[in-house]
Structure formats: structure tokens, C-alpha cells
Amino acid sequence: MIKDYRLFWSALGLVALGGTFALLSLGYPLGTLHRMGPGFFPLVLGFILAGLGLVILLGAGTQTLGAAKVAWRPLGFISAAILAFGLLIGPFGLLPATFVAALLSAFADASSRPLPVVVYSAVLTAGVWAVFVLVLGIPFTAIRGVL
Amino acid sequence: MDMLIQGFSVAFSPDNLFYCLVGVFLGTLVGVLPGVGTLASISLLLPMTFYLDPTTALIMLAGVYYGSEYGGSTASILLNLPGSPSNAVTCLDGYPMAQQGRAGVALFMTSIASFVGGSIGILLMMGFSPLLVKIAFSFGPAEYFALMVLGLLAATAIAQGSPLKGIAMVVVGMLIGCVGMDISSGIPRFTFGNMALFEGVNMVILAMGLFGVSEIFASANQLTARLTAKDITLRSMLPTREDWRRSAPSIFRGSGIGSIIGALPGTGATIAAYLSYTVEKQVSKNRRQLGTGAIEGISAPEAANNAAVQTAFIPTLTMGIPGSASMALILGALMMHGIYAGPSTMTDHPDMFWGLIASFWIGNVLLLLLNIPLVGIWVRLLALPYRYIFPAVIIFICVGVYSLTYSFTDVVLVLGFGLLGYGLKLAGYEPAPLLIGFILGPLIEEYLRRAMLLARGDFLTILQRPISGSMLLVCALLLGWALYVTWRRYRPGAPEPLPTPAE
Structure with a gap:
């Protein structure tokens, strides 16, 4: 039972x-x-x-937790974003990986529209570069072969 | 007193001052924003602390911890949505105040209450820590073993929705903590020959996954409440004489309750806030008005939760027993710098201990400045949709994890722990006890082994020692109580309680 x-x-x-x-x-x-x-x-x-x-x-025989609501959309997009970051940062560098991951994760919200998301991701990428590379000085390859 | 002056000279060094500001600023930020918790933000900052001196790291992480209590009330008052769990009670009277057009006064008063509560907490910490250290010095491994088990059980059995599930999570955490090389024998455990696991599971990755990633899974696409821009002028913030008169006793009652609750194991700021609100409902002169926008209803809990976050440092730093998951994370961050907090912290690292206390004073003054003249910035921040916040958090997690060892495996691991944390939440388990178990587990094993060595393998001697024996008796009572509560719920028709969010 x-x-x-x-x-x-x-x-x-x-x-x-x-x-x-x-x-x-x-x-x-x-x-x-x-x-x-x-x-x-x-x-x-x-x-x-x-x-x-x-x-x-x-x-489990007597209790119930009520209906589960699994957030499939965030699960899919954010998992993809994290994996993309991990896969891209090695061969392409920090900035491309950040840009793609930001792009993907933003679509976890159903109300996101393509154009604002692209602008937002670009701003976020610039911010990451400023904080981690310029201020904190963590040795990252920003863009492989370029920076 | 000399020590405090020395502490101020440490805290006023440019580096420490800067990172104290960073800490309280970020604390206020994550406190204001619903959907970004204190635990998540402390884990997010952990990779950064590797680049800092341990004292500076501690000052910054502590700043995030107590800073978030200040900011948390903003969303409670303006949106009826707590920025962090310990500010949930503030909604009860804060939001009605905002609807009556008194949002400014409420914001002002919560900052003042927070400051007074925090200050009283720090004073008590300065007074009681040396006393507690004296007691703690008489403890042997048996007492430490018992004390840690008690702390673990209390942290889960009291604070969580289902005590048995909380205890199960602690044990899972302790088992994960066993992974890696055994300190006493040098034998690798549960590594399956994998070199990456020799040093054990990385706390930073575990915490970021369990709290950062899983929190975003749960709240992205869900949090839609936001403020339609409203300006708070300084003039509208000034409380009337009547407001001051009514708040003062509540603030002191709240501070007292918060200080005691905060120092106990397992009870943190959230319980302190709830308890002080309950007390106000009994003793306040205007108790009938509570819930309809009475100023006592925001002053008392806000004083209480800030007092509690300060006194929570007493058991953590003097005995190495964290009362909550956030404290456990801060303890873990110190361990990664090779510092094991305990009774000797005050004598071995006086600069760190008193520097931290001095930074509390500086941090609380900074918070007062951040929260009163600059409140407009935070209010405007609440108008920012969550969809512009969470991708930044995800990126921060990715970059932070990758910076640890520059490996793809770590990034996959953080995602894995994120999925685990989300799955646990769906099944009604809280991930916070898992982390406490993970951090304290290896210490408990070590103390148990040493105690048994001293007792020549006779467990009864641990039970016969007055202090460790009575603590283990309390543990047994707690366990019995947890089983009793579970048994009562198993009767057909009894509802499963919703798990309360961790701090």
C-alpha cells in the first residue's frame, strides 16, 4: 500500500x-x-x-506530499547553460563560454525575448571580464588566441 | 579592551575595511533580492576567499551573513515577500504599514532595530566568548564528540519540518564527508581509485550546487512579483515621537530574545524572529494591533534576527560548533585556510578574533548608512525582474567553480549537486543539514576515535563522564522526540508538514 x-x-x-x-x-x-x-x-x-x-x-503508506510541480524549463535551460560553460571555456576561453551560458540560462524564464537577452548576455560577459580578470586578477584565458 | 583596540587596528587596515564593505554590501543586496539566499551567496563567495588572508575572508563572509538580515526586511515590507526566511515575520506588520503609506517609516525603523539588535549581540559576544572559552578548555575529546552530535541533532531536529528526514540528511552528509583519505590510517575510502576524490568532495562545489544551482532551478520562471517603481524620500522615513516610544521596548525585548536564541545550537535567526513576534503578541501594550501594521511587529523581529546572527558566532568561534548551515559554511571556509575554530582560536589568533569583532562594529555602522540614506537604491533594485538576476548568479557559480582547479569535471559536479538538491527539495528533504553533516562529520569521527582510544574501547566511560553523558542523554531525548513526532504523523490523514526553509 x-x-x-x-x-x-x-x-x-x-x-x-x-x-x-x-x-x-x-x-x-x-x-x-x-x-x-x-x-x-x-x-x-x-x-x-x-x-x-x-x-x-x-x-509512505499513510502520508502524501501533494502534487509535485517539476520546473522542467529551468532544469533544461540551466543545466544546458552550465554544461555549455564547462565545455566551451577550455577550447574557446572565458568570454565565449560566459556569453553562451548567459544566453542559454536566460531562456529558463519563459518571458525572455531574444534581443534583450543578447544585449543582457553581452553586458554580463563584459562584467565577468571586468570583475574576474581585471579586478580579481584570476588567470583566465579571456578568448583563446586573442586575449 | 586592549584587545578590542588591537582588533580595530586590524579591521581598519585598507584591505579588511574594503572587504568588510564588500561583504555587507553584497549581504544587503542578496538580502533585498528574493530568490537569492544567504547560503547561496556565501557559497558563491567561497572561491574568492582563497585569494584572501583568512581574517579578511572571515570578515567578508561574516559581513554577507549579518548584512543579509538588514536587507531582508525591504522586500518583506514593500512586496509582502521575505528577502530571506528570517524576515518572513516582518511581512505581517511591515506590508500593512506600506499599504497605509508608512513604508518609509517601516524601512527606517527596521534599520534602527537591526542596528540596536546587532550591537547588543556583539556586546554579548565580547562578554561571553572568553567565559565560554574557559569552559571549553576543560573539554576532552569525549565532550567534543557529544557536543558536536548534540549540535547536529539540534540543528536538524528543531529547525526543520520533518525531524527524521533532517537527521537522515545529516547522516548522508557525514557519509559524503567520509569520502577521501582517512586521516588516521592513510587509507583512501570510497574513492574507487579515482585520484580526484583522494582529498574528498570539495565543500565549495557541494555548497554551490546544493544551494546556488538548486535554488535557481526552483525559483527561475517562478518569481514574478516585483515592485512598480516607488520612491522613498528621506522625509517620509522619519518616525514620529509615538513610533519611537512604541518601538523602544520591543527592540530591547527582541534583542534579548534574539541574543539567547542565536547562541543556542540549532536555533537561528528565523526562530528568533518568530519567537520575539509571539512574545510581542503576549506582552506588548498594543498587542491587539499586531498584524494590522503595528510598528512593534517589525521592530521586535528585526532586532531579534540581527542579535541572533551576531551571537551565533559565539559557539562557532569558541567551540567550533556551528548552529546553522551558514555558520557551518563559514567554519568550513576557515578550515580550508587550515584554521580549526575552537577554544584556542582566541589565544592563537587574537588578531583574527578581535579583528572580526571590530569589523562587526564597522559593518553595522556601514549597514546603517547603506540602509537609511541609500535605501532608494535597494527599493529600485526590487523593480528589477528576476530574469535579469539569476543568469548572473549561474555565471558566477560557473566561473567560481571553474577557477578552483580549471577542470570540466568540477563544472559537471556542481550541476550534479544542483540536481540532487532540487530532487531532495521535491521529495521534501532540506539540503542544509546535509552540508552541516558534511562539515562536522570528519571532526566527529576524529573526536570519537580519540575518545575511544582514551577510554580503552569502553563506550560506557563516555556516558559516565558528567558533561558528555548528559549531552548524549539530551541527544537520546531529541532522537526519541523526533521518532515520536514522526510516529504521530504516520497516523492516517495526518498532513506532511511543509519543510521550513533553512537560513
Whole structure:
């Protein structure tokens, strides 16, 4: 009898996580209570977490969290922006990566319009250059091959 | 007193003064803007602190922390939308005041209340820290172990919506904290042979993901409330004699409550503000008017939350026990500089300790200037749509994370932790206890090992020592209470409480 699947799966996840850590801990020397080895503390923690997960799991039968509203639009655009930043900064430098990431993340808001977003991203890119390169002096390649 | 003068000479050095201003300015900024929290902004600034002297870093991060309490009331009053959770109560009377055309007076009075509350908090910190240090010096590993476990349990069991879920998050954090090389034996744990994990999971990346990225996932495309430009003139801010007379006792009551609550583990500015409002409802002369725009309803909670953020530094700096996630982050930032806060902080780093206290005074005066004559700037900022704010935060996170080791992996990790944090929120878990567990976990393990070594493996001796024994007894009671609360909620039909946002 499961009333709330989010509670159910998250609690099951906790049990699994605790169990995994406890299992992995057995691979390290446990030591004794007197001289604890590296495996002792995580083993105990793993058991505690699995136990807590089980108690929370019981609640999934009677409780509900209400309908979940997943913010798909921000999830998609902002994840893409962060990945784009990471992928572009190496080969192209800080400024192109910033510009593209700003462009992508701005569209997480449904009311964003292309032209203001381009202007905004350009301003933000200039700001990043001013703050991180000019003021803080962090050694970034601004634009590979140019700056 | 000599120490304080020396502290001022540290705090007045150009670097420290500049970063104190940066800290309180940014604090006010993130305080004013709904959707950018204190935790997120402290994590955002962490990479910058690597380039600073530890004292300067501490001054700046602390400035953000207490500065945000000043700014937070602005949005509460003008938009009926708290800038940070601890200012939520201020909406109750602040917004009605604004509707009655008294927004200026409300803004002025919250700044004054904040200043008085903050000042009383700092005075208490100066007075009580040396006393607490004396007590803390008599503590052995067993006492520290018990105290930290108590702090962790209190921080989650009291402050969060569902205590059991909070405790589960702490344990997850402690397990993540185990990743990396074990200090005592040198054996790498849970690294799967991956060299990047030898030094453990990076706190900066974890905090930025859990609080920065996931907060944006949740609020981008959601926050649409904004102010239609309205000017606050200095003249409209001046309170009447009546306002002063009614506020004064509330401010002192709020400061007192806030100071006590702030110094306790697990209870922070948010609880302080709520409690002081509740007290006003009982004892204030005008208690019937509370909720309809009574000035007591903004003075008391604003004094309380500012007093609380100052006294929160007492247990953090004298014993190394942070009461909230923000304090844990500041503690973690010090650890990255190789400074482990504890009773010896005051004697080993007197410049840092007293320099910080002196910077509190300077910071509070700066905040008064920022919030009264310059209030117009912040008000205009509230007219800025959120869609112009969050991309800048995302970029700041990306650049900050990348600057750590210049690796793509770190950028992916921050996104991963962001998704984790958002997922946790959706399932009704708060990420803040996870971070506290992550930071305190390795310390707890270390103290436990040392205590057991001294006790020759007999756990009973830890329970028999009066201080550690009684603290562990309180822990057991807290755990029992958490289980009881959970059990009661499991009865069919009992609603799941909404998780309260962390500070």
C-alpha cells in the first residue's frame, strides 16, 4: 500500500545508500572499539541511514506530499547553460563560454525575448571580464588566441 | 579592551575595511533580492576567499551573513515577500504599514532595530566568548564528540519540518564527508581509485550546487512579483515621537530574545524572529494591533534576527560548533585556510578574533548608512525582474567553480549537486543539514576515535563522564522526540508538514 511514490522512492534510496556505504565499509579494516579502523565509522553511519530510511519508508503508506510541480524549463535551460560553460571555456576561453551560458540560462524564464537577452548576455560577459580578470586578477584565458 | 583596540587596528587596515564593505554590501543586496539566499551567496563567495588572508575572508563572509538580515526586511515590507526566511515575520506588520503609506517609516525603523539588535549581540559576544572559552578548555575529546552530535541533532531536529528526514540528511552528509583519505590510517575510502576524490568532495562545489544551482532551478520562471517603481524620500522615513516610544521596548525585548536564541545550537535567526513576534503578541501594550501594521511587529523581529546572527558566532568561534548551515559554511571556509575554530582560536589568533569583532562594529555602522540614506537604491533594485538576476548568479557559480582547479569535471559536479538538491527539495528533504553533516562529520569521527582510544574501547566511560553523558542523554531525548513526532504523523490523514526553509 503506497500512497506517495516520491516519499517511497526517496526513502528506498536512503536505505540503498546506507546499505551500499555499509557494504563498502566492510572492505576497509574495521579495527576495534579501542582502536577504530577506517571502516568503523562509515559502517555505523551506513546502518543508521538505512534504519532511518526504513522508518521514513513506513510513512509512505499513510502520508502524501501533494502534487509535485517539476520546473522542467529551468532544469533544461540551466543545466544546458552550465554544461555549455564547462565545455566551451577550455577550447574557446572565458568570454565565449560566459556569453553562451548567459544566453542559454536566460531562456529558463519563459518571458525572455531574444534581443534583450543578447544585449543582457553581452553586458554580463563584459562584467565577468571586468570583475574576474581585471579586478580579481584570476588567470583566465579571456578568448583563446586573442586575449 | 586592549584587545578590542588591537582588533580595530586590524579591521581598519585598507584591505579588511574594503572587504568588510564588500561583504555587507553584497549581504544587503542578496538580502533585498528574493530568490537569492544567504547560503547561496556565501557559497558563491567561497572561491574568492582563497585569494584572501583568512581574517579578511572571515570578515567578508561574516559581513554577507549579518548584512543579509538588514536587507531582508525591504522586500518583506514593500512586496509582502521575505528577502530571506528570517524576515518572513516582518511581512505581517511591515506590508500593512506600506499599504497605509508608512513604508518609509517601516524601512527606517527596521534599520534602527537591526542596528540596536546587532550591537547588543556583539556586546554579548565580547562578554561571553572568553567565559565560554574557559569552559571549553576543560573539554576532552569525549565532550567534543557529544557536543558536536548534540549540535547536529539540534540543528536538524528543531529547525526543520520533518525531524527524521533532517537527521537522515545529516547522516548522508557525514557519509559524503567520509569520502577521501582517512586521516588516521592513510587509507583512501570510497574513492574507487579515482585520484580526484583522494582529498574528498570539495565543500565549495557541494555548497554551490546544493544551494546556488538548486535554488535557481526552483525559483527561475517562478518569481514574478516585483515592485512598480516607488520612491522613498528621506522625509517620509522619519518616525514620529509615538513610533519611537512604541518601538523602544520591543527592540530591547527582541534583542534579548534574539541574543539567547542565536547562541543556542540549532536555533537561528528565523526562530528568533518568530519567537520575539509571539512574545510581542503576549506582552506588548498594543498587542491587539499586531498584524494590522503595528510598528512593534517589525521592530521586535528585526532586532531579534540581527542579535541572533551576531551571537551565533559565539559557539562557532569558541567551540567550533556551528548552529546553522551558514555558520557551518563559514567554519568550513576557515578550515580550508587550515584554521580549526575552537577554544584556542582566541589565544592563537587574537588578531583574527578581535579583528572580526571590530569589523562587526564597522559593518553595522556601514549597514546603517547603506540602509537609511541609500535605501532608494535597494527599493529600485526590487523593480528589477528576476530574469535579469539569476543568469548572473549561474555565471558566477560557473566561473567560481571553474577557477578552483580549471577542470570540466568540477563544472559537471556542481550541476550534479544542483540536481540532487532540487530532487531532495521535491521529495521534501532540506539540503542544509546535509552540508552541516558534511562539515562536522570528519571532526566527529576524529573526536570519537580519540575518545575511544582514551577510554580503552569502553563506550560506557563516555556516558559516565558528567558533561558528555548528559549531552548524549539530551541527544537520546531529541532522537526519541523526533521518532515520536514522526510516529504521530504516520497516523492516517495526518498532513506532511511543509519543510521550513533553512537560513
